[in-house]
Amino acid sequence: MSQPALILRDVHKSFGSGERRLCALDGVSIQVAPGSVTGLIGPDGAGKTTLMRLCCGLLKMDGGSIEVLGLDAAQQPAEVQAAVGYMPQRFGLYEDLSVQENLDLYADLQGVPKDDRPERYARLMEMTRLAPFTSRLAGKLSGGMKQKLGLACALVRPPRLLLLDEPTVGVDPVSRRELWEIVYTQVQEEGMSVLLSTAYLDEAERCDEVILLHKGKVLGQASPGRFSEEMVGRVWEVAAEGLRPRRLQAELARHPGIDDAIINGDRVRIISSQGYQPQAGTLLPTVQGLRLEAAAPRFEDAFVDRLADPDEAQRATPEINKLAPAERTGNPIEVEKLERRFGDFVAVKRISFSVGRGEIFGLLGANGAGKTTTFRMLCGLLPLSSGRVSVAGHDLRTAAARARGRIGYMAQKFSLYANLTVAQNLRFFSAAYKLRGSRQQERIEWALDGFELASYADTNAGTLPLGYKQRLAFAAALMHEPEILFLDEPTSGVDPLARREFWARTNALAEAGVTVLVTTHFMEEADYCDRLVIMAEGAVLAEGTPHEIRARARTPDNPAPSMEDAFIALVQGRETAA
Amino acid sequence: MRLAGMIRKEWLQILRDPSSIAIAFLMPVVLLFLFGYGVSLDAKDIPLGFVIDSPDGNTASFRASFDHSDFFRPKRFNSIQDAQQALAERRIDGIIWLRSNFSSQLLSGLDAPIAIRVNAVDANQARITQGYIQGAWLSWLSQYARQHGRSLPLPVAMEQRVWFNAALISRHYLVPGLVAIIMTLTGSLLTAMVVAREWERGTMEALMVTPLNMREMLVGKLVPYFFLGMGGMLFTVALAVWQFDVPFRGSFLALLGASALFMLVALALGLLISIVSRNQFVAGQVAIIVTFLPAFILSGFIFDINSMPAPIQMVTHVVPARYLVSILQSLFLAGDVWPVYWANMGGMGVLLVILTLVVRRKAYKGTFD
Numbered sequence: 033m034s035q036p037a038l039i040l041r042d043v044h045k046s047f048g049s050g051e052r053r054l055c056a057l058d059g060v061s062i063q064v065a066p067g068s069v070t071g072l073i074g075p076d077g078a079g080k081t082t083l084m085r086l087c088c089g090l091l092k093m094d095g096g097s098i099e100v101l102g103l104d105a106a107q108q109p110a111e112v113q114a115a116v117g118y119m120p121q122r123f124g125l126y127e128d129l130s131v132q133e134n135l136d137l138y139a140d141l142q143g144v145p146k147d148d149r150p151e152r153y154a155r156l157m158e159m160t161r162l163a164p165f166t167s168r169l170a171g172k173l174s175g176g177m178k179q180k181l182g183l184a185c186a187l188v189r190p191p192r193l194l195l196l197d198e199p200t201v202g203v204d205p206v207s208r209r210e211l212w213e214i215v216y217t218q219v220q221e222e223g224m225s226v227l228l229s230t231a232y233l234d235e236a237e238r239c240d241e242v243i244l245l246h247k248g249k250v251l252g253q254a255s256p257g258r259f260s261e262e263m264v265g266r267v268w269e270v271a272a273e274g275l276r277p278r279r280l281q282a283e284l285a286r287h288p289g290i291d292d293a294i295i296n297g298d299r300v301r302i303i304s305s306q307g308y309q310p311q312a313g314t315l316l317p318t319v320q321g322l323r324l325e326a327a328a329p330r331f332e333d334a335f336v337d338r339l340a341d342p343d344e345a346q347r348a349t350p351e352i353n354k355l356a357p358a359e360r361t362g363n364p365i366e367v368e369k370l371e372r373r374f375g376d377f378v379a380v381k382r383i384s385f386s387v388g389r390g391e392i393f394g395l396l397g398a399n400g401a402g403k404t405t406t407f408r409m410l411c412g413l414l415p416l417s418s419g420r421v422s423v424a425g426h427d428l429r430t431a432a433a434r435a436r437g438r439i440g441y442m443a444q445k446f447s448l449y450a451n452l453t454v455a456q457n458l459r460f461f462s463a464a465y466k467l468r469g470s471r472q473q474e475r476i477e478w479a480l481d482g483f484e485l486a487s488y489a490d491t492n493a494g495t496l497p498l499g500y501k502q503r504l505a506f507a508a509a510l511m512h513e514p515e516i517l518f519l520d521e522p523t524s525g526v527d528p529l530a531r532r533e534f535w536a537r538t539n540a541l542a543e544a545g546v547t548v549l550v551t552t553h554f555m556e557e558a559d560y561c562d563r564l565v566i567m568a569e570g571a572v573l574a575e576g577t578p579h580e581i582r583a584r585a586r587t588p589d590n591p592a593p594s595m596e597d598a599f600i601a602l603v604q605g606r607e608t609a610a
Numbered sequence: 611m612r613l614a615g616m617i618r619k620e621w622l623q624i625l626r627d628p629s630s631i632a633i634a635f636l637m638p639v640v641l642l643f644l645f646g647y648g649v650s651l652d653a654k655d656i657p658l659g660f661v662i663d664s665p666d667g668n669t670a671s672f673r674a675s676f677d678h679s680d681f682f683r684p685k686r687f688n689s690i691q692d693a694q695q696a697l698a699e700r701r702i703d704g705i706i707w708l709r710s711n712f713s714s715q716l717l718s719g720l721d722a723p724i725a726i727r728v729n730a731v732d733a734n735q736a737r738i739t740q741g742y743i744q745g746a747w748l749s750w751l752s753q754y755a756r757q758h759g760r761s762l763p764l765p766v767a768m769e770q771r772v773w774f775n776a777a778l779i780s781r782h783y784l785v786p787g788l789v790a791i792i793m794t795l796t797g798s799l800l801t802a803m804v805v806a807r808e809w810e811r812g813t814m815e816a817l818m819v820t821p822l823n824m825r826e827m828l829v830g831k832l833v834p835y836f837f838l839g840m841g842g843m844l845f846t847v848a849l850a851v852w853q854f855d856v857p858f859r860g861s862f863l864a865l866l867g868a869s870a871l872f873m874l875v876a877l878a879l880g881l882l883i884s885i886v887s888r889n890q891f892v893a894g895q896v897a898i899i900v901t902f903l904p905a906f907i908l909s910g911f912i913f914d915i916n917s918m919p920a921p922i923q924m925v926t927h928v929v930p931a932r933y934l935v936s937i938l939q940s941l942f943l944a945g946d947v948w949p950v951y952w953a954n955m956g957g958m959g960v961l962l963v964i965l966t967l968v969v970r971r972k973a974y975k976g977t978f979d
Contacts, residue, residue: 088819114821124816128626129619140615141820185816
């Protein structure tokens with residue numbers, strides 16, 4: 033049993049050639065211990081998927097060797113593929129086949145004897161809780177259910193090594209917990225070895241061992257506890273009377289002795305620089321009643337500390353002109369009994385909320401909860417089935433272009449023109465909002481300087497690093513100084529550092545009086561919002577400040593629940609009520 | 611077990627996806643009706659302008675011979691200028707001008723000349739019109755000669771017999787060719803799309819990591835579409851024979867053999883396209899340009915291969931539909947002409963061997979690089 037399940041020795045892999053050559057893996061050497069869960073953690077573009085595909089023999093490596101369960105992945109790909117279970121990122125479910133037919137197909141392909149099937153199916157359906165849905169088409173399942181079915185298909189014949197490529201992306205917290213339970217059951221019952229990649233840092237702590245991958249290089253391999261240990265004595269939680277966490281976080285982030293500051297519930301979590309010992313009295317002299325407490329380090333702290341590059345100005349935030357105090361009264365966004373149906377399917381069920389001026393308002397929910405549909409109706413991209421929406425006093429579907437000129441919109445995939453340069457993109461978007469002449473020039477310079485894009489001005493947007501793409505998209509949405517900003521899943525697939533940068537910028541906007549509506553499926557980001565609604569299956573489960581919503585899940589066992597705990601409690605409460 | 615599972619899965623997908631059924635069975639109906647009823651290469655009801663400078667009994671008799679023809683719709687004009695104007699405006703396709711000396715020439719030497727103007731914008735149509743008018747003229751002249759007890763001073767008399775398609779109905783030779791076009795659609799277009807779909811939806815990645823090998827994967831894909839395509843073929847033939855009254859004079863076995871071989875070639879081509887493109891939209895476009903259009907234009911389905919320029923004729927040899935069209939036209943209209951049959955079967959066989967070799971090479975290399 034001491035033989036590692038997977039050994040990579042100095043693996044190199046790059047794509048493309050010449051100028052566009054992209055190095056995906058650069059001398060990766062790792063081992064995966066048998067009978068345990070190893071997490072492969074890294075931001076998008078770190079090389080996680082490439083590594084997984086190499087291990088399955090789906091790609092040819094440029095150098096090095098990979099040994100899977102004692103087999104050479106390059107020489108014996110067929111044997112390797114027969115021995116491992118692999119679940120690609122977009123799992124290969126046939127959406128036009130039913131749950132049962134998908135299982136049958138993979139059982140046939142894996143050669144599971146007919147007699148063994150009923151028992152195996154029953155076990156898998158019980159674990160995934162899909163038993164009531166066996167005759168439903170896979171395409172009609174929710175995102176979480178699809179992912180569980182995908183896992184069931186990969187487990188139909190228990191493999192000795194299971195490779196999971198980002199199995200939990202975009203999956204709701206309840207399904208995420210279930211997926212982890214299934215994985216651990218397999219490890220304990222079957223002695224399976226698991227290599228699992230993820231971009232969620234909180235999941236790292238559920239792994240037995242973690243491999244940190246960044247830009248094709250291994251930054252470290254150890255148990256999550258070992259990573260955290262290095263941070264002991266540098267992680268603190270700060271709270272101040274009468275100062276909202278967001279303001280406090282903004283203050284702390286500017287402090288030279290603090291490397292990182294994020295909102296964590298009602299407090300701000302900081303990492304102090306090496307050798308700096310913060311004191312409650314002197315940390316922020318201007319703030320009254322500051323409390324400072326040492327906190328237990330988490331994996332994320334170690335991750336940020338290792339990855340943060342002091343040379344890269346991560347917090348590029350431009351000056352934002354204060355909006356003139358509102359000349360109109362009333363809330364900038366009002367939603368009343370909004371409903372949207374697609375045929376028989378009700379995507380959004382009579383939801384109501386309102387957003388005040390200068391607020392950051394969050395729409396939280398898993399993929400498929402109805403966030404994007406709601407969002408599109410608000411922006412006037414989709415007609416309503418019934419109900420009423422007013423944005424800046426108008427219904428954007430019927431409003432004049434002038435009303436649209438007061439809102440900014442950043443789409444999920446950053447709708448930029450990939451083959452135009454950064455400057456050309458900015459010029460186009462500013463022209464689309466009727467900026468001309470010196471005013472246009474001024475705004476373009478503001479964007480290039482403020483977002484530190486000047487050095488990339490003549491680079492095509494498509495070849496920018498992801499974090500810079502996000503900056504450019506943000507800048508494009510702000511060219512005309514909108515008073516209301518819509519941000520659809522702005523942090524999806526973006527690494528933790530870029531997410532921090534994003535929230536710092538959004539905070540600055542709200543401080544300047546801009547109203548921000550943002551959707552996200554990262555539960556912990558909810559704490560950056562002033563108020564939020566949690567959506568599931570098209571309905572609003574809860575509305576309120578992050579503090580209020582978390583308070584609902586408070587129990588004697590769990591006095592300080594996280595937003596994710598609150599979400600799960602809400603969903604389960606709804607299910608028992610139904 | 612793996613192969614059976616793969617085939618079962620493909621069948622279920624075909625049954626649940628209305629678009630593949632539509633391509634296999636609805637498309638033949640649409641194309642058959644379009645080509646069976648809509649498109650016709652026969653000259654019929656051609657609008658003709660008549661200009662008769664000095665009308666008399668002879669000119670009236672000549673004109674009357676056009677009135678009773680299915681081919682023409684004659685219309686009288688008072689002057690050649692009016693008729694030319696009408697021709698320019700495309701109200702008529704040709705002009706027959708009987709000058710004032712028509713009758714006198716007729717009496718003196720029986721060589722009554724007529725002037726013909728034909729709108730040759732559509733060269734093919736113009737040639738047909740011209741031929742028909744000439745035929746009508748000659749037949750009227752000989753009839754006139756017989757009535758007046760004289761013989762026509764022609765050096766040779768033409769006795770014509772039209773073989774295989776005696777009524778000269780273009781539908782009879784278009785519809786058999788259509789079978790090849792429809793099989794190209796199901797075989798290449800559909801296959802190209804379904805394999806590309808596996809890449810696009812990411813299911814290919816999952817399949818590749820199962821013990822399923824490339825051969826099983828390809829065979830599993832091909833078997834259902836082979837039967838779907840053959841079903842479409844039988845359906846088209848049935849429609850052709852019973853709905854469009856196209857005669858079928860060859861043997862059914864020969865038809866089955868030829869279409870089965872062609873289906874394999876078409877499927878191999880479809881697979882090759884999808885392996886190269888991996889994207890449904892591109893695969894569809896490429897399949898139309900590489901298989902459907904050549905089958906339409908270069909197969910001899912509409913345009914005669916022998917009248918193409920030599921370099922184009924060379925190109926037609928790599929168009930698989932060309933061989934099937936040739937077999938089908940002879941099977942339907944002439945019967946089992948074995949030299950034609952086997953020569954064309956040989957052509958398809960060579961293409962199949964080449965394509966299979968290429969697909970195998972490409973497919974085994976088909977990883978994510």
